[in-house]
Amino acid sequence: MLTALAIILSYLVGSISFSYEIGKQLRKLDIREHGSGNAGATNTLRVMGIGPAIVVLLLDAGKGIGAVFLGFYLSGGSPVIAATSGLAAILGHNWPVYYGFRGGKGVATTIGVLATLVIFPALIAGAVAIGAIIFTRYVSLGSLIFMIGTTLITAIFYNYFEYPFYYVYFLIFITLLSIWRHRLNIERLLSKTESKLGEKAQAKQGEA
Template sequence: MFRIICILIGYIIGCFQTAYILGRALQKIDIRNFGSGNAGTTNVIRVMGWKAGVITFIGDLLKGIIVVMLCKLIFPNNPLALLYGGIAAVIGHNWPVFLNFRGGKGIATTMGILLSFDYKIGLICIGIMILIIGITRFVSLGSIIMAIAIPILFSIFWKGNYEILLLGIFLMISALVRHRTNIKRLLTGEETKLGHRSNKQVEEK
C-alpha cells in the first residue's frame, strides 16, 4: 500500500514543470518548442540564459527533495517508500500527464532524490557529474555517467537490499532512455557543449 501512495504523491509533484512555467512566465514561449525541445535546465540555459537555467535547476532539484521528505513524513523508517516516491517524481517530470507526456530528462530531480535519500550517494553522484562536465563540457555525458553510477553506489551503500538495487537500476535506465538521442550524438561527435546559446526552433527530439 505504501508503494501506491508514494507513487501517486511523487508523480503528481513530478509533473510540476519548472522550465515550462518559466518559459511561459518570462518569454511567453513553450520551452519544448525551442533548442533541444527538452524541458530541463540545459535547454533553458541555451534558450533563456543562465539565470533562468539556475532557477530551473533549483526548482527541479527541490521537487525531488520535497517528494522524498513527504514520503518520509508519511512512512518514517521506510527507505523503500522514499525511493518509490522519488522514482515516481522522475517519471512525472519526464512524462507529465498535464503536458501531453513531454517533459524533461529528470537529472536535477534525481539529484534531489539522491541527496534526500542518502546524502553520501547524492554527493558522490553530483561530484561525478560535475567532474565529467568540467572536463568535457558535455552535460549529457555527465548525466549519463552519473546515472550509471547510481545502482553501483546503491549496491555498495545498501548492500543486500535487492529491491533498493532494482530501484537504482530503474533510475539509471530511465536516465539512459531519456538521453538516447544524446548518446547517439556523442558517438557521432555532434553533441552540443555547455555554453552554446540557442534560440532556434526545436533542433532535435
C-alpha cells in the same frame, strides 16, 4: 491508503514543469518549442540564460527531495515508499499529466531523489560528473556518469553506508530509464555531434 496518496502526490508534484512555467512567465514561450526541445534546466540555460536555468535546476531537484520526504512521512518511515515516491516524481517530470505527457529527462529531479536517499554515493558520483562536464562541456555525459556512478557506488558499498540493498534495484531502474531517455544523446556522443555547454542546440534533437 496514505502510502498510495504519497505516490500519487509525488507524481502530480513531479509533473509541474518549472522550465515550461518560467518560460511562459518570462518570455511567453513554450520551452519545448525552442532550443533542443527538452523541458529541463540545460535547455532553459540555452534559451533563457543562467538565472532562469539555476531556478529551474533548484526547483526540479526540490521536487525529488520533496517526494522522498513525503513518502517517508506518509508511510511512517518506509524506505520502499520513499524510494517509490521519488520514482513517481521522476516519472511525473518525464511524462507530466498537465502538459500532454511531454516533459524532460528528469535529471535534476533524479539528483534530488538520489541526494536524499543515498547522499554519499550521489556526492561522490556528482563530483566526478561535474568534473566531466567542466572538462568535456557535455552535460548529457555528466548526467549519465552521475546516474551510473551513483548506482555502482551504492551497489558496491551499500553495507558500508548502511543502505538497504533494494535501493540498488531502484537505482538500476532509474539508471536504465535515464539511459533510455538519453539514447539520442548517446548516439551523438559516439558520433561526436553532441552539442556542448555554451553552444546552441539544434531544435528538437533531444539534447539534455
